[in-house]
Each structure stands twice: as C-alpha cells, then as structure tokens.
Amino acid sequence: xxxxxxxxxxxxxxxxxxxxxxxxxxxxxxxxxxxxxxxxxxxxxxxxxxxxxxxxxxxxxxxxxxxxxxxxxxxxxxxxxxxxxxxxxxxxxxxxxxxxxxxxxxxxxxxxxxxxxxxxxxxxxxxxxxxxxxxxxxxxxxxxxxxxxxxxxxxxxxxxxxxxxxxxxxxxxxxxxxxxxxxxxxxxxxxxxxxxxxxxxxxxxxxxxxxxxxxxxxxxxxxxxxxxxxxxxxxxxxxxxxxxxxxxxx
Amino acid sequence: xxxxxxxxxxxxxxxxxxxxxxxxxxxxxxxxxxxxxxxxxxxxxxxxxxxxxxxxxxxxxxxxxxxxxxxxxxxxxxxxxxxxxxxxxxxxxxxxxxxxxxxxxxxxxxxxxxxxxxxxxxxxxxxxxxxxxxxxxxxxxxxxxxxxxxxxxxxxxxxxxxxxxxxxxxxxxxxxxxxxxxxxxxxxxxxxxxxxxxxxxxxxxxxxxxxxxxxxxxxxxxxxxxxxxxxxxxxxxxxxxxxxxx
Numbered sequence: 001x002x003x004x005x006x007x008x009x010x011x012x013x014x015x016x017x018x019x020x021x022x023x024x025x026x027x028x029x030x031x032x033x034x035x036x037x038x039x040x041x042x043x044x045x046x047x048x049x050x051x052x053x054x055x056x057x058x059x060x061x062x063x064x065x066x067x068x069x070x071x072x073x074x075x076x077x078x079x080x081x082x083x084x085x086x087x088x089x090x091x092x093x094x095x096x097x098x099x100x101x102x103x104x105x106x107x108x109x110x111x112x113x114x115x116x117x118x119x120x121x122x123x124x125x126x127x128x129x130x131x132x133x134x135x136x137x138x139x140x141x142x143x144x145x146x147x148x149x150x151x152x153x154x155x156x157x158x159x160x161x162x163x164x165x166x167x168x169x170x171x172x173x174x175x176x177x178x179x180x181x182x183x184x185x186x187x188x189x190x191x192x193x194x195x196x197x198x199x200x201x202x203x204x205x206x207x208x209x210x211x212x213x214x215x216x217x218x219x220x221x222x223x224x225x226x227x228x229x230x231x232x233x234x235x236x237x238x239x240x241x242x243x244x245x246x247x248x249x250x
Numbered sequence: 251x252x253x254x255x256x257x258x259x260x261x262x263x264x265x266x267x268x269x270x271x272x273x274x275x276x277x278x279x280x281x282x283x284x285x286x287x288x289x290x291x292x293x294x295x296x297x298x299x300x301x302x303x304x305x306x307x308x309x310x311x312x313x314x315x316x317x318x319x320x321x322x323x324x325x326x327x328x329x330x331x332x333x334x335x336x337x338x339x340x341x342x343x344x345x346x347x348x349x350x351x352x353x354x355x356x357x358x359x360x361x362x363x364x365x366x367x368x369x370x371x372x373x374x375x376x377x378x379x380x381x382x383x384x385x386x387x388x389x390x391x392x393x394x395x396x397x398x399x400x401x402x403x404x405x406x407x408x409x410x411x412x413x414x415x416x417x418x419x420x421x422x423x424x425x426x427x428x429x430x431x432x433x434x435x436x437x438x439x440x441x442x443x444x445x446x447x448x449x450x451x452x453x454x455x456x457x458x459x460x461x462x463x464x465x466x467x468x469x470x471x472x473x474x475x476x477x478x479x480x481x482x483x484x485x486x487x488x489x490x491x492x493x494x495x496x
Contacts, residue, residue, distance in 0.1 A: 077374035088369035
C-alpha cells in the first residue's frame with residue numbers, strides 16, 4: 001500500500017502540488033488523471049523519490065520513504081517497477097538485455113534462471129522471440145510493452161506507469177491497458193498510472209484521482225466518474241467531440 | 251550559470267560518480283567495453299594523424315636546416331622532442347576531446363533526455379557512477395596506450411621522410427632520436443596523458459549528465475564538453491609543464 005499525506009511540492013514560489021492526501025491499495029489499478037501541467041508527472045516523480053517535496057509524507061507499506069536512509073530507500077526502489085512515458089528503453093542493450101538488466105544488478109539468479117525469467121516476462125507482454133532485437137527495431141507499442149516487461153522483471157510490489165498509452169493507436173492502447181490490469185491482479189501489485197486516456201479510465205480505473213491546478217480535485221472510480229457533478233472533471237472527461245456526442249446521445 | 255556554480259556542480263557530479271558502484275563485476279565489464287569503444291576505436295584516427303604530423307614536422311625541419319653548421323641529426327632530435335613532449339600527449343588529447351568527449355556527452359545527454367537516467371535512478375542505481383565512472387577509468391587506463399601509439403606513429407612518419415627524400419640520412423635521423431634521450435621524456439608524456447584522459451571523460455560526463463531539455467541541448471552540451479575539455483587540457487598542460495620541467 002502507498003499512502004500520501006499532505007504532500008506539497010513547489011518550484012521556487014510556484015506551488016505545483018498542494019496538500020495531496022490519498023491512498024493506493026494493492027491489487028488495484030489506480031489512475032491519476034488531469035490536464036497537462038496539472039501536476040501528475042511531478043506527483044509521480046515525488047512518489048518515485050526523483051523529486052523531494054517541501055512538505056508531506058509518503059508511506060510504502062507503512063515506512064515513511066522520505067525519512068529513510070539512502071540504503072533503505074534503495075531497498076524500496078528495488079520493489080518498484082516503472083514504465084516511463086518515453087519507455088526509457090536502454091538503447092545500449094537489446095530486448096533481452098533490457099529485461100535482464102534489473103536481474104543482473106539486483107538478483108543472485110543463475111544465468112539459466114535469468115533467461116527463463118526474461119522469457120517469462122517477454123511472454124507476459126507478447127514479445128516472445130524478440131530477445132535479440134535492438135531497441136531501434138521496435139515499434140512504439142513494442143517499446144511500451146518492453147518497458148512493462150522490464151518493470152515486472154523483479155516481480156515488483158509497486159508498478160508505476162507514466163502515460164503508458166501516449167503516442168499509441170487505440171488498439172495498442174487497449175492492449176497496454178489490459179496488460180497493466182492483468183499484471184496488477186495476477187501479482188497483486190499496487191499500480192499507479194498517469195494517463196490522459198479516457199478509455200483507460202473507463203476500462204481499468206478501479207480508483208481514479210483527478211488533479212486540477214495542483215490540487216487533488218476529485219477521487220472515485222470508473223463506476224462513478226461519468227455521473228460526477230464536478231464541473232472541472234466533467235469539462236476534462238467530456239472535452240473531446242466524441243465524448244460530447246456520446247453524452248448528447250445518452 | 252556562473253563559473254563558481256559550474257565548478258560546484260561539477261564537483262557534486264564527481265562526488266556522485268566516485269561512490270561505490272552497485273556491482274563490481276558489472277563495472278569491470280563496462281570498463282573493458284569502454285576501453286574498446288573509447289580507446290581501441292580511436293587508434294586508427296590517432297595513428298593516421300600522428301603519422302602525418304610526424305611527416306610534416308620532419309619536412310618542415312629538414313626545410314629549415316640549410317646551414318651546414320647544424321648537425322643533420324638535429325632533425326631527428328627536434329622531431330622526437332616535438333612529438334613526445336607536446337604533439338602526442340597534448341595536441342592529440344585535444345583532438346580526442348572532440349572524438350571521445352563529444353561522444354560521451356552526447357551519449358549520456360541523450361540518456362538523460364530520454365529518461366533512461368531516471369529509469370536507472372528509480373531502480374536504485376547510482377546513474378553517475380554507473381555511466382561516468384567506467385568511462386573515466388577505462389579512458390585513463392587506455393590513454394597511455396593511445397599516446398604511445400601516437401608517439402611511435404609520429405616518429406615513424408619522420409622516418410618515412412628520411413627514406414623518401416634523402417634530405418636527412420636515416421642513420422642521422424635515428425641518431426637524433428636517441429640523442430640526449432632520457433626515459434623521463436616518455437614518463438612525462440604518459441603522466442600528462444593520464445591527466446588529460448581524466449579531464450576529457452570527467453568534463454564530458456558532467457556536461458552529458460546535466461543536460462536538461464531535448465536534442466538541441468544535447469548538441470550544445472556536446473560542444474561545450476569539447477571546448478571546455480580543450481581549455482582545461484591547455485591549462486593543465488601549462489601547470490604540469492611547470493611542475494615537471496620548470
């Protein structure tokens with residue numbers, strides 16, 4: 001479980017996150033939505049420890065992350081899997097090397113166990129047989145799936161995905177959503193996903209939090225988000241012409 | 251960013267770089283890999299340039315030596331001094347700062363803007379130590395080898411001129427190469443190469459590591475890495491010359 005208490009992040013005098021309080025439970029896909037510049041990415045970077053907030057506490061399984069020593073923080077980081085917006089695939093390694101990287105760095109597995117684990121992870125994301133491909137030979141969707149395979153290599157307790165569907169066609173986006181949902185439930189991970197994709201919200205958003213100008217504006221699930229009377233949230237989810245037409249017809 | 255901030259930031263990155271690596275075995279593999287890519291792959295261009303500089307130096311000296319009062323072996327002597335003292339360790343290092351330095355800065359900078367460095371950090375890996383330290387160690391170790399090749403090629407270039415033109419007899423050239431020779435000359439060149447290897451890799455690594463933005467900034471920082479490395483090579487050349495020969 002991840003618990004966030006009164007998180008405040010500023011850049012100079014500009015408050016980017018203002019008193020954020022929320023909880024992310026294991027075995028659930030938690031979606032963070034909001035307009036560009038609303039603070040989603042900064043929030044995720046605070047969760048990952050890449051940015052240190054000015055105020056607030058962050059608990060991973062009841063351990064206050066910011067008050068831990070560097071070594072203790074590293075131990076928690078080993079339990080995290082992260083899928084970056086760009087994929088952040090290591091271009092100096094091939095597909096197998098990318099998935100194997102965390103295993104090489106942090107596990108005591110034998111070579112055979114590592115290869116088996118790599119193949120298992122690649123199979124989970126439908127990339128079996130691509131072991132020796134270079135990252136430059138992969139499509140956008142394959143890169144995202146590879147990033148997910150690398151993120152789950154060490155069987156993480158916490159999975160973070162920053163806009164995993166950005167730049168993908170609708171069918172690939174659905175595949176990625178299903179993948180994240182299935183992995184979360186199969187391995188009981190605490191999954192946090194930043195997204196703009198309303199299809200993801202409806203399909204996999206077991207918990208949804210909406211950021212508006214640095215504030216946590218709304219909290220709920222995919223079951224009640226469409227019925228919300230929160231004006232800013234409605235403006236956000238029904239911003240597209242397609243959504244507006246659907247709203248009118250319903 | 252002013253000079254003081256720049257130096258402070260450089261020192262902070264170096265402090266992060268020189269902390270214990272995550273896995274010693276992985277770092278050894280990286281060092282071997284970098285020795286090949288930064289060192290061995292530089293050898294052809296180093297040898298090519300050194301050979302032709304040796305040729306040019308020898309032609310110029312032979313051209314100037316019309317007076318019968320100057321012994322012929324002086325050409326070999328001057329060629330040796332020029333190549334060993336300055337050309338191979340200093341000028342070649344400046345050329346290498348273009349090849350190696352810009353490569354390091356661009357590689358690390360691109361990793362920064364494509365979030366690969368963030369990916370390393372969230373895995374609990376010290377990205378500066380993982381990316382910069384093996385390059386520094388590898389290049390500092392291989393620099394003396396590169397410079398030794400450069401010296402040999404430069405002197406060989408001089409030899410080719412004695413063979414081709416007959417202006418300076420080969421025996422006189424070889425006598426000049428040995429005249430007043432002390433092994434300290436080579437030691438001095440190799441000590442300089444160690445310093446310059448560190449300057450090139452650490453400054454380039456720093457400029458790559460601090461990239462913020464996109465492709466434009468990667469390009470800018472690669473250029474800065476090359477320029478700053480060259481400036482510091484010249485500054486340290488003066489300091490080391492004063493220390494060892496002053």
